Amino acid sequence: MSTYFGKRLHVQSIVIAACFGLLFATDTAVAQWQEEFCLRTGPDSVRTATSQARNIAAEGRFVHTVWSEKQDGKWRTCYRRSTDGGTSWEEMVPLSDYNTPWPRQDASIAVEGERVYAVWFDKRDGTFRVYFRHSLDHGEHWEAEQCLTPGEHACWFPSMAVSSGEVHVVWTENQGMTFGIRYRKSTDGAGEWSDPVTLAPFGSVEGPVITASASTIHLLWYEWTGGSDIFYRRSTDRGASWEKEVRLTDDPGYQNNCVLAVSGDEVHAVWHDRRTGFWDIHYCYSWDGGAHWGEDEPVMLTQYYCLFPTIAVAGQTLHLAWVDTRNESGDIYYCRSNDAGYSWGPEEHVVSSPQRSSYPSLAVAGDAVHLLWTDYHTDLHSEIRYRGNPTGNTGTTASEDLVASTGYYLDQNYPNPFSSSSSMRFSIPAAAHVKITVHDLLGRTVQTVLDGERSAGTHVTTIVGTQLPPGSYLCRMQADDVMLSRMMTVLKN
16 A cells, blocks of 8 residues: 555645635535434433443444443443344343443444454442453354453453454553553454453553454553543554554643544544643544554644544545534534545534434444434433434545546645655646645645646646645645645655
8 A cells, every 4th residue: 555644634624625715525425314213212321432432333234232221220231233234223132230330331342244242341249340242143142241350450441353253352450549451362252362461551541442454453542641642552463462652642631532443554543632722533544554653633623622533444434423512512523534534524413412412433334334322312311322324435535526527636646744755646638727836724825836738648746845844735736727636744854
């Protein structure tokens, strides 16, 4: 794959487009979100995970969900599935008994083929422990429960990843009021488990989230450092050994509630961030399996709160949802990137609650996008609600449609990011005067790359990075009445 890193501001696209009337890569597929469906109204209360746990997973036409619910002051973990892509839902299946007064169990779910895996924590015997169950037949039947943390220390907020039949589980463990991240894996589909190992040293660490792609395992967490910052660690040998941790943020304020998604070598990290005084959604990207990371940047930069992001990925297509307080109570908004986070389409207001909505979780499978969340429709009861978009994972970008229909095209510069120079390829269907310019994020022209006549066909020009300060830029091409643009990043020389 190419070694560019594609991460750009959704807010930048909005601001610059407003200034210049530029054409950005956005989704042309019309959103086809279906009606909401209430999966469960709690006996007393129900909720999806308040941490980074993934409460929905999908593969093919099967959609699997988990949540926690309370009755008479005690909580349990429950499961429900759809076998037709979210159109209809089978009866709920309890995965544990009502057993603990603790208000959170933060269940997480994963799927691979016919196997479905669920993990959660509870305090049934007086100590917080992590429990696990799995199904061998798409969730039809469930194997006996396993306790993954039988020791004396409190363990909570598990996260789970599955790849090539191997199951990887991490959790936060409390040892004498210091918190570390512990890890176990099973190489035989949950038959036997490795001994626990420590992946983040005991101190003030929380919120682990794990994901996997082939033999590479990715771990993300946050650590209290006066504020809080995001850290990353990976294993390239299926969890047998782990490389040194990498600090992804080093900023004032708070960065937490981090989530991960991976597609091949492309790793995407998202969290909510309060360095500006408001909670914003920030994004960071690795283009080479976690070996290197770009700088984090906001996807949403607002004067209100954007919280609890959730992300799902399929190839180059990223799906992002979050809780948004622009309408005061808290609704759920969604946006999508078709180019691995390089540009983001407009946000969609997908959930509007009479009271408030919280803790969303996304999954993708085939052409469909699936969304699960906790909804407070009334003052008396919370609900687990679902909404699907059967065509939300299809579509092309506007620039791709444009070149297909008219022959105009502006390719992504390569390499990107770059320091000295970068090549930009473009195509025009007929002879035209072509002007290619580079703009900073205030809209000022900082470099004219090309300004002259060109014949029909494909051409290549060069952007000189040594003339530009490090940062993010917009490269714009104008030919006849057509304007196309690409975002790019210049690094220090």
